[in-house]
Amino acid sequence: MTELNKLPRHDLPDHQPMAGGIAARARAAAAPPYLTALNPEQREAVETLDGPVLVLAGAGTGKTRVLTSRIAHILSTGRARPHEILSVTFTNKAAREMKHRLGQMLGHAVEGMPWLGTFHSIGGRILRVHAELVQLKSNFTVLDVDDQVRLLKQLLQADGIDDKRWPARMLAGLIDGWKNRGLTPSQVPSGEAAVFGNGRGGKLYTAYQERLKTLNAADFGDLLLENIRLFRENPDVLRGYQNRFKYILVDEYQDTNVAQYLWLRLLSQMATSTPPPSPPAGEGAEPRSGEAGEGLLSASDDPSPGSLRSPPSPARGEGSSASIETLRQKNICCVGDDDQSIYGWRGAEVDNILRFDHDFPGAKIIRLERNYRSTGHILAAASHLIAHNESRLGKTLRTEDVEGEKVTVTGAWDSEEEARAIGEEIEQLQRAGDKLNEVAILVRASFQMREFEDRFVTLGLPYRVIGGPRFYERAEIRDALAYLRVINSPADDLAFERIVNVPKRGIGDATVQLLYDHARKQRMSLAAAARAIADTDELKPKPRGTLRGLMDNFDRWRMQSQAMPHTELAEIVLDESGYTEMWQKDRSADAAGRLENLKELVRSMEEFENLQGFLEHISLVMDRDGGPEEDAVSLMTLHSAKGLEFDNVFLPGWEEGLFPHQRALDEQGRAGLEEERRLAHVGITRARKRAKLYFATNRRIHGTWSTTVPSRFLDELPTDNVEITESKGGSGWGGSSGYGASRFDNLEAFGSSYSTPGWQRAQANRSRGGFNEAGTPYGANGGSRARRAPLTIEGELIAKSTGTTSEYSLGDRVFHQKFGYGRIVKVDGNKLTIAFDKAGEKKVVDSFIQRA
DNA sequence: ATGTACAAGATTTTT
């Protein structure tokens, strides 16, 4: 308890004024300031340090503050040292915010907290340390979505699957989903594995994993899945981490998926729970991820078998088995809000939070229900709306703030008028002295943004789009990174493929396909294949020359990278490859900006010690700090608004089909509707002072105008807290008649149609697969393959000279697709010289021939 | 190998 006490008052978060006066000061002398600033429920959440704790924190109840204070408290009571605390958040943004707040509270002590980050970044770190145990090299590359899809495209092509009917994106989504649910290839339910027909989905998943190993790569899902496998197969490693982390803190627990849950469970050594009671969904409900997680567990070695799988003991101990006693119940603290779970569509499992006390017997559940953010009307409206959800734990948020302004609902003739009306209201706020930084427009789908952008441009109103394409996702940055990646790890196929013809050098699809065929057959990387083929007659002289030139360039750069600072290397590479030149010649409007971005990239490399370190950072963080912000309206989707707050929040597009989104309804049924409602709840609760909802009667969807109907969510708002206003867009309509007649147009008239959701059909079509036969553990098929496929960089060298001896010998009669029949006259490793009957003597690689 | 013409399809998004 040292520097914590010296905390200056202004470091305390601002929306929750400290109780003033002498009494408060007296208390402050007794307790450290990070505790006195808390209300009783928050304080309980901070001070309950022993055993598992679930903090059910509603919107705006200060959950981040609870987490930071809790860490401060752990440290100041000397229960753990900074490096013994594991704190995971859901996004980088949240991790940064957390670090920032802790920095204010703890000063430089934060530097000693290495385990503060996201699930994936921490999983990635653990994996790098133990890479050899999962058959990777520690310099493995982490594929992003784009790489992932391109790799899958190759696999599909090799398998003769039409990308039209079964796009690689779809397969990527499937594999992602499986990984989120903690399923290895052998555990994918057979029904789901059959998606491409004939169990092909599962086979492709296996092939994909094999290819990743060959390339010494992992995708984001692997960061956790491989981690789980690592822990399972190496109890000593697991034990090490279990001992290391004395306290585990989890933010946004409602958004954790099964893989994250399993990872946490292993680390915290919790008792195994039985699956939640099967949902009352009726006929043939699809297997939900909760069960899938159990499948994973039972299929492999649960560290604590038997006794714990029997019904969960609600109370700890209870005279039952000693094994529970011996279980170290970790001090895990999860913070979340079931009403803010909005990522179900990508595998988040609300059940995780709903069954917390099953997983952690004796868990203490603390509710934070005092909202410090919103005024009375706003909170009441949001609460009333969310109360329509059936599956929730239920919290009653309260505020001691003033009633404030009512939530407004405004109808507009069309989306254009909606934009105009909002634009005008914002200008009015601006005139009244409100900061634009305190204004946000939250849309359901990103296509809605365009109209607002157009409007703001004409008005000259400064705005910023949040969650647009990020820095590291820009094409030029990814290209530049690809060059660096190939230098850093030559086996990085995806990077190689990306830049092999950028700038254009005349190496087209045909050449790449040839390389790919060879690489796949030989189980080597594309770069290695390029090297092997560059010496043969498979290619025409021109592409062969360019290819060899490119490989030589890479060799040289790789050599230089040892000798010079990596920033300098980057400049040289971009220059000599002709990449900079390409953009300089480009006459389009954004070329200059791209060049600027490239410079920015080189600048940002300076912070890192070497290329390797920089690339590692990129693959895990892929994020950029926004510079200082000038005063501007924020425009973003509801999803990216989670965790933010603004004085004034505009919520356009509350129409059936858009919000709730039709697709959510079709695909997820009631669950989808409830998630949409949670999204609506999140939207409204972002507002501190004013929440303004809009709906348009006509909206252009994909170019064609269609008439829309106000969202059912509008009808679910409490009348007392809502005011129905007229559109100020002033384009004739909107005044006297129409929507004003009843509450929102003729809502009642079609209200009954809600009850016939199309989702039942959708759900019936789905497979109700059980699990595959308890299968081979993950990676078991790696053994047969490893012999011929040297994993990484070494593979290059082997392919280049000898090592792999050809299975062909002198004099063999062979056949070649292009050159026809011939006889082998020389063998050099896997390179053969063949006298062809028609084509004469050619050098080829053995993977292109077969015995005649 | 590359440029152009047309068709299809178009939530939410982090790592």
Place this chain on the structure above:
DNA sequence: TCTTGTACAT
């Protein structure tokens, strides 16, 4: 409506 990707011609 507009973007993206694929088929076709150069």
